[in-house]
Amino acid sequence: MYTNTHKHKLHAVINSLFFFLPLLFSGCAKKNFYSGTPVMSTEVYRQLLQDPRAVDSVTVQAGSHYKRGLLHKALWGSRHRDLWAEPVRVPVLDPDSVKGGLEVEKIGGGMQTINAALEAESGMTYSLRTVDKRSAKILPLPIRRTFVANVVRDQTSALHPYGALVVAPLAEAAGVPHATPRLVYVRPGEEHFNQYDEKLSDRLYMLEEKFNDERAITGDVAGAHDIVGQWEWAEYKEGGEHLYRPIPKDRDNAFYRFGNGVFSWLFSRKWAFRKFESFTADYKDVKALTVNSEFIDARAMPEVTGAQFDSLAHVLQQEVTDEVIERAVRQLPENIYALQGEELTNKLKSRRDKLDVAAWEFYEILSERVLVVGTDREDIFEVNRMPGGETDVTVRRKSDEKVMYHRIFYSGETKEIVLHGLAENDVFRVSGETDKGIKVKIVGGRGQDEVYDTSDVRGWGKKTWVYDTPRETKIESGPETKEKTSRKPEVNFFDREGYRR
Structure with missing residues (x-):
């Protein structure tokens, strides 16, 4: 072939x-x-x-x-x-x-x-x-x-x-x-x-x-x-x-x-x-x-x-x-x-x-920008910005609390983490304070998603960007939150053939 x-x-x-x-x-x-x-x-x-x-x-x-x-x-x-x-x-x-x-x-x-x-x-x-x-x-x-x-x-x-x-x-x-x-x-x-x-x-x-x-x-x-x-x-x-x-x-x-x-x-x-x-x-x-x-x-x-x-x-x-x-x-x-x-x-x-x-x-090439995709079920995404600049990401399946994904990212290696929900109602929680942090993009996917951002990163620019439709999406913003909601359906669409945002 x-x-x-x-x-x-x-x-x-x-x-x-x-x-x-x-x-x-x-x-x-x-x-x-x-x-x-x-x-x-x-x-x-x-x-x-x-x-x-x-x-x-x-x-x-x-x-x-x-x-x-x-x-x-x-x-x-x-x-x-x-x-x-x-x-x-x-x-x-x-x-x-x-x-x-x-x-x-x-x-x-x-x-x-x-x-x-x-x-x-x-x-x-x-x-x-x-x-x-x-x-x-x-x-x-x-x-x-x-x-x-x-x-x-x-x-x-x-x-x-x-x-x-x-x-x-x-x-x-x-x-x-x-x-x-x-x-x-x-x-x-x-x-x-x-x-x-x-x-x-x-x-x-x-x-x-x-x-x-x-x-x-x-x-x-x-x-x-x-x-x-x-x-x-x-x-x-x-x-x-x-x-x-x-x-x-x-x-x-x-x-x-x-x-x-x-x-x-x-x-x-x-x-x-x-x-x-x-x-x-x-x-x-x-x-x-x-x-x-x-x-x-x-x-x-x-x-x-x-x-x-x-x-x-x-x-x-x-x-x-x-x-x-x-x-x-x-x-x-x-x-x-x-x-x-x-x-x-x-x-x-x-x-x-x-x-x-x-x-x-x-x-190093793969770590520069990392895509973390949830499941077709309800998921809980937890992001903890740590004092040393590390970012701890855990994804749990809501039905049984099983950890589906876990990794600690380092600011010297990773510039951006993209969290992508798929179907059902997903929850995203971002917390922690640090002098330097990695940009986190949250893409809700289909469903009635909830986003809670209480994190704080010193310096210029917001470090938590949220992409989703405004309808039936709950966002509790913090100092790092930048809302990028849109009524266009492609705003939270996951392209399985070559994701780009």
């Missing part, structure tokens, strides 16, 4: 082209940009057509169409073009025998790639995902006929075609649920796929476990109650509560390489499109790595402390040993390892060794 992250990067490139390179529209799109088949040998391909069952493995190129001359590489970068063009020996998929037999359940993947869901005889589901990502169809029709289409198609060369193979052993060492992909080639006109044979045939794929429903509750997620959601979360029931454990899905951007080349370098600057960050031996820009995940990071990790970040980083440094890294990189096809194995191994070891420093920088 073509990830949203990569789509965003492509859109950014397109916008950049409009700004920097209007002359590109004077050219035409290449009609036959992609190679006809990944199979290198004409004789082997002819045999696949005539007697497909006689061939059990083939030598393929994942993307020979990403080869470029010196001038193009000087402007747009060498990226991973050598890996895309390198010959790789892979098995031909036999749907009748693999996993006891595979049947196509459905076809997905949109316009950029193909993602087929397969079901084995055991009931376990698998994903068949094309290695190459064909992106030009995301462009408006008129632009598809211009040279811009060629440039957009070429962005796939920044992806590592075999990166997902390396990720699985690293995830295992880190204790993260994961799929274990393997490379396969689907022969032309694969009759076992019935009406899908034409769409799925003659392509190089990653075949891996698909964690999409209760049929996949095994291995790393054994004991889960269900698997739910677009992001794929393993759901557990513990003590009457529902707990969710994420299952990583897309690894398309692993070992991304973009910034080498004049235009690529310009586009990846902090003042341009910061998220175009290449995989190097150092963490050059941790902030760039968080741009696309910012909205979900804010929701998933508001309670994690600096000490926990530091502790986990050191645990990972111990668990992801040199042997683990070397074994992970050895999962690359033999020819690919010969080209890049030693370099990638050294980069991974270097990043592992510097993980604690990068983790602390990540923590």
Whole structure:
């Protein structure tokens, strides 16, 4: 599946082209940009057509169409073009025998790639995902006929075609649920796929476990109650509560390489499109790595402390040993390892060794502005401004007084805390006196909310801002209260897709 992250990067490139390179529209799109088949040998391909069952493995190129001359590489970068063009020996998929037999359940993947869901005889589901990502169809029709289409198609060369193979052993060492992909080639006109044979045939794929429903509750997620959601979360029931454990899905951007080349370098600057960050031996820009995940990071990790970040980083440094890294990189096809194995191994070891420093920088980024969201039930938010400048935040469920959230914030790390109620009638209490304090934004959400602010922070500016509708909202203001009530319904709306206020 073509990830949203990569789509965003492509859109950014397109916008950049409009700004920097209007002359590109004077050219035409290449009609036959992609190679006809990944199979290198004409004789082997002819045999696949005539007697497909006689061939059990083939030598393929994942993307020979990403080869470029010196001038193009000087402007747009060498990226991973050598890996895309390198010959790789892979098995031909036999749907009748693999996993006891595979049947196509459905076809997905949109316009950029193909993602087929397969079901084995055991009931376990698998994903068949094309290695190459064909992106030009995301462009408006008129632009598809211009040279811009060629440039957009070429962005796939920044992806590592075999990166997902390396990720699985690293995830295992880190204790993260994961799929274990393997490379396969689907022969032309694969009759076992019935009406899908034409769409799925003659392509190089990653075949891996698909964690999409209760049929996949095994291995790393054994004991889960269900698997739910677009992001794929393993759901557990513990003590009457529902707990969710994420299952990583897309690894398309692993070992991304973009910034080498004049235009690529310009586009990846902090003042341009910061998220175009290449995989190097150092963490050059941790902030760039968080741009696309910012909205979900804010929701998933508001309670994690600096000490926990530091502790986990050191645990990972111990668990992801040199042997683990070397074994992970050895999962690359033999020819690919010969080209890049030693370099990638050294980069991974270097990043592992510097993980604690990068983790602390990540923590500082997340801590600058923290979003604390309540439940769909009635909640009590308690904020205590402490004399040393710390701010103690506790969220309790009103029905049983159970603490749903607790964290102490420090003024040297956090500039703003956003407390967001959701449904029902929530209560917000802010108290305490201090010489310096953190700005607290209260967003009531739906329901008849109550806000009590008796806090006092010395200095200029009010430190408690209240957003809600004036109707049926009770606000008892103090010296720090700034009321931002409005009759507009969006004043207390919670945007689950990317909160901004």
